[in-house]
Amino acid sequence: MSKTCRYFGISRTTFYKWYKRYKGSGIEGLYDKPKTPKNRRKPTIRNKYQQIIIKIRKKYPTWSKEKIAKYLEIEKGIKISPSTVYRVLKQTKLIEKTRSIRLEKKEKDK
Incomplete structure (x- = not known):
């Protein structure tokens, strides 16, 4: 052997x-067998509060993920992390890419 x-x-x-x-x-x-797990954990909180987060974002489009999370905690009594809020916003495409001030100045000077 x-x-x-x-x-x-x-x-x-x-x-x-x-x-x-x-x-x-x-x-x-x-x-060869696949290395991925057979059962992956499904996000439960995200689905539970998704509509509330979307409604708040549409009402206040300039609010950050931290501000939305704090608002939910204070006003609604829902404790949710800012990263979860971000994932919901990213999934529903409610995140806008911000342009850097330096790039805007360069384009303005041209």
């Missing part, structure tokens, strides 16, 4: 892992 592993340049633990997979599933068990 050790000589075979040395010859092919693999560890004995790798050999035994492959051997176990081969015994259980045959040649199909030796194919």
Whole structure:
């Protein structure tokens, strides 16, 4: 066993892992398997308060994610992080890209 592993340049633990997979599933068990988890966690808070965040953003389009989160906490009693607010705004495309002042000055000078 050790000589075979040395010859092919693999560890004995790798050999035994492959051997176990081969015994259980045959040649199909030796194919690469996906590394991603089978069940991913679904965002629950985002879906729960999504409509409220969208409504606030449409009413106050200049408010930042921190201000919206603080407003929800004080006025509505909903504790939600600014990053969650950002994810909702990004998902619904309610985030505007801001242009830097330096770029605007360059274009103005031209």
